Amino acid sequence: MSFPILDVVVLLPLGAALAIALLPRQAPMALPKWLGLGSGVVELGFVLWTVVAFKTGNNHAGFQFTSREPWFGPLGISWYLGVDGISLFLVAVTALLFPIAMATRPSPEGALPRSYLGWMLVLESACMASFLSLDAFLFFIAFEVTLVPGYFVILGGLGERRAYAATKFFLYTFAGSAFLFVGILATYLLVAARLPAGSPASFDIITLARGAMHLPLADQELLLVAFGVAFAVKMPLVPFHTWMPDAYTQAPTGGSMVLSGILFKLGAYGILRWGIFLFPRAAVDLAPLALTLGAVGVVWGSVVAAMQRDLKRLVAYGTVAGVGFIVVGLFGFTVQGITGGVVEMVNHGLSIGGLFLLVGMVWERRRTHELDQLGGLQTVAPVLGWVFMAVLLSAVGLPGLNGFIGELLVLLGTFITHRWWAVVATSGALLGAIYLLWAYQRVFHGPAKAVNAGIRDMTWGERAAIAPLLAGIVFIGVYPQPLLSRIQPAVDHLVAHIEYADPSLKIPSSGQGHGTFAVPANQVVDVPAGTTSSAAAGRGGRP
C-alpha cells in the first residue's frame, strides 16, 4: 500500500478547516457547510476503504498501513502512523460520528457558524491522529491538541454556563495531561538509558514497549499511574469525572456527541495502547485498583444517572457507567475481556452518540431537557419515539443489537480472572436498563401535555442523520464477525504480550474460551518488530 491513506485521514479534516477559515467573508453562506460536510464524507470514504482493505487473520496482528517520517530528528521523534485491530473501528466510529455531528446546528436559528465547523474539523483531525499515532510524542500532541477545539466547541453551545464548563474541561484535562507529559518523558529517558549502545533512542511505541517492560517494577508502576491519571481524567473515570457532566450538558448537540462518543474513547484507548501495552506487569499488579474504579464507576454512574431530572445530564452520567464497564473489560486481561472492551468503545460511540443526537432533537422541539416538562412524546412523534427506543436498547444491551456483544464479552472475559468485579459490573447492566427505560417512560409515555402535543415528528433530514448510526447498531448486533475478526488478532497479540511480561499470570481463558474466535494456543502469532520475538516466543513456549 503505497498510498499514504492514514496521513490523508489525519490531514484532510485539518486542510478543510484551514480552507473554511480562509474563505472570504463574501463567500456564500452555504459554502463552509458543504465544504465541512463534504470533507467529512470523503474522510469517511477513506476510512471505510481502510476497514475493507484491512487484512484479517492471525498473520496480521501488527500495525498496518504504517507511515513514518522523521520529525524532530534530534529528539527521536517521528511522524509515525499505523492502524491495528484495536484502533481500526475507533477510527471508523470517529469518521462516522463527525459528519453527523457537524450537520447538527449548535443554535436552532441561522446557518452553521463557520467557527463551529472549523473547530469540529480540527477536533476530528486531532482525534484521528491520537488513534493512529504510534509515536508517544505525536500521541501526546494530538491528545493535548484536542483540548483547544473541544474548548471552543463547548463554548459555541447555548448552555447558560458554557464558559464555566469549557474552562473546567480545559483545565482538568490540561492538569491531567501534566502527568502524561512527565510520564512519557520519563519512559523515554529510562528506556533510552537501557538501550544497547548505538541504537537510537526513540518515542516509537515498539521501542518503548520493548524497553519499558524490562524496567524495574516500581518504576513501571509509577509510570503507569502517571499515564493512568491523564487517561482517567479524559475518560472520565470516577473520581476524576466532575468536569464531565458540565461539559457534556453545556456543549451543543454535535459537541456532546463527539465529546462523549469520541473524545472519552481517547482515554480508554490510551490506557490500553499506552498503558497496558507499555507496562504489562505493572498493569497486572494495579489491575485491582483499576477494576475497582471501573466497577465503582459502573454502579455510581448508573445510580446518579437514575436520579437526574435533566435528560442530557442523565445521558452524561450514563457515560460514566459506560466508561467503568470498558475499564472492567480491559483490565480482565483475557482475550474476551479486552475484545469486549474495544467493542464497547465502538458501541458506545454509536449508542451514546446517537442518544445525544436524539436528546438534541428533543431539545430543538421543546427547548428543555427537564424530564418533568417532557412526556407523552410517543403519540405525537412516533418515529422519534421508536428510534429513541432502538438506540436506547442498544445502550441497555439488548441481544440482537450491538450493546449485547460488548457487554457479554466484557463480563465473560473478566469473570474468568476477576470474578467479583465482574459480578458488580453485571449489576451495572441491570441498573443501566432501569435508568434508561425509566427516562424513556417519562419522556415518551403518558398523555402528551398541552405544550408537547404540537411538536412535529422527525424530519427526513433528521432521519438521514440517525440512519447510519442505527445501521451500525443493528449490523454489529446481528453480524459482529467482521468486527471481531479484525479486532481479535491484535488483542490476541496484546494478551500474549502481557503473559510474556508476567509469566506468573495464568489466563485460563486463552486455553478454554477459544471456541468462536480465538486462535489455537500453539500457533505463533505474528506481531510487529520488536515485541515480535519475545511475545511470540512467550506464547509459543506455553504448553
Add this chain to the structure above:
Amino acid sequence: MTIFAGTAGPGCTISNLVTSEAKVSGLCTAKGSLSIPVEYRSIAPVLILGVAALVLLVLSATLPKRRYPGLWAGLTALAGIATTVDGIVQWANLDNPANTALTVGGQVLYDHFSAFFAILFGCATTLGAAISDSYLSREALDGPEPYVLMLACSAGAVLMAEAAGLITLFLGLEVLSISLYTMTAYHRRRAASGEAGLKYFILGSFSSAVFIYGAALVYGATGSTQYFEIFQFLTGTVVVHDGVLLAGMALLVAGLGFKVAAVPFHFWAPDVYQGAPTPFVGYMAAVAKAAGFAGLLRALMLALPTQVSSWRPAIWVLAVASVLVGSVMALVQADLKRLLAYSSISQAGYVLIGLQAGTQAGWSAASFYLFTYLFMVVGTFAVVGLTQGRGEVRNDLGSIRGLGQRNPWLAGGMLVLLLAQAGVPLTSGFLGKWLVISAVIGKGQYELALIGMVGAAIAAFAYLRVALLMYVPAAPTPARPGQPRGEGGGEPAVAPTGPGAPSGLAEVAGDLEALATAGLGATATAVALRAPSTARLRVPRATAAAIAVCVAFTVFAGVSTPVLSLAHSIGLTWSL
C-alpha cells in the same frame, strides 16, 4: 592591560578548554603588551548595534525633525536585521570548531552560544522597532531617542551573552540596564511611566551593586573574574573555607535573578511592566530576560560547574518559587500588563528549571525557551499596545474584550500566542516546556517536573481568561431569539457598567463574564467588564507584520526542527 596581566594567573593553561591551540598562544603573546588583538568578527554584532545607535544620533542632529516618518524605526529594524544576519554568518563560521575561540584579550567568547544570542537580540531589536513606531506616533512621542536606547540596550545584551568574564558581563549589564531605565520612563505625559522608571532605576542599580559585590567576592575567593580561570582554579583547588565563594555566588545569582525577574527578586516587574510604554515592555521582557539568563548560564555553567551542588538547590528554589508565584499571581490580576508580568515571571521559572538541571540538555533547553519566548512576548505586548487605545487609557482585562469581533485576525494571532505561553502543543511554547522538563527528568527530578507542569496548568487559566474575554461580545448584542430569556434568574453578580451596555448583554454573556472575572475583586470586576468601543480595530502595517512574524514563528518553531536543532547544537563547543 595590568588588569589582565594581574588576574590572568595560569591563563595559558586554559588550552585544555579551548579547542584551538593557536588562538590561545596568540592571546598569551599579547599578555603584558598594550596591543590587544581584536577579532572584529567576534564582536561584530555589538559593533553593528553600537554604530547604528551613533548613526541615528548623528542623523537626528542633521535631518529636519519629523521629515521622514518611520525613518528611525526603519533604521533600527535594519540594524536588527543586520545583527541577525551577522549572527547567522557567525554560526556558519563556527560550524568549523577551529574557529571557536576566546577573543579580544580573553574577554569575549566566540562560540555558538554567542552567535545564537546575537540572532536572538537581532530579532528582538527588529521586532521591537517594528511595534514601537506606531505606538510612539500615536502617543506623539516619536523621535530617534527610544531607538538609540533600544540599539544600545541590544548591544549591551549581546555583550552579556558574549562575555568571558564577570567584568565584561557587568559592562553589558549596565549598558542594558541604563537604556532600559530610560525607556521605561520614556512616556513623558504618563505619570505611571515616570514612576515605573524611577522604581526600576533604584531597584536596578541596587541589584547591579549586588551583582558587582558578588563578582568581587568571587574574585576574592578564586583570584580571577574570568570564567575559565575561575573554573581552572576551582578544579585544581579544594576550597576548604568556601564561605566567601558561596556568598559571592549567591550575590551573583541575586543580581542576575533581578534582571530576569525570578521570585523573590521579582517585585519590580509588575509595576514596571504596568508603567512602561507597552511595546518597550515586550522588547524588555524578551531582551532583559534573555540577556540575564545568558549571563547566568555562562557564569554558572562555565565558571562554576564544580560548585554545582551548591548552586543547584538555590536555583531549584528560585525556579519553583517563580513558576508557582508567577502562575498563581497571574490569576488574580485585573490589569493585562500586570498579568503578563506575572506570566513572564512564571516563564522565567521554566528557564531556571532548565538551568538547574546543570546539563547539556538543560543548557540548550533554556536557550530554546528564551529564543521562542521572545516571539511570544513581543507579539503579545504588540496586541496589548493596540487594544489599550491612545494614551494607554485602558490596560485592564476589559480592553481586550470583544477583540474577536473587532478584528478576528488579530484575535486569532493573540490566541495562538496565549496558547503558546500556556504550553499547548504545536506551538513553540510547548516544545520549550517539553525540552526543559525533559532535561530535569533526565536528572531524575520527577518532583520538579510535576511542579513545573502543575504550574503550567495553573497559568493556563490566566491565559484562557484573556482568550475568553476576546470572544465575549464587546457590542451590546441582542439576545438570540431562541434563547430562553429571563428564566431562572440568571442575573450576573455584577452588571456591566460600561456606557451603553444594556441588560440584554448580561444575559448572553453573563456566564462568560462571571468566569472571566472569577476571583477578581469587586472593583476589578467592574473595570474588567467595561466594554471597549466596538469599532473595528485598525492595525498599523509594521505592527501587523511584526505580529504576523511572531505568530508564524511561534507555530513554525513548534512544529518543525530547525530552531530546535539550532538550540540543540549550542554548548557542545566548550567541554564542560
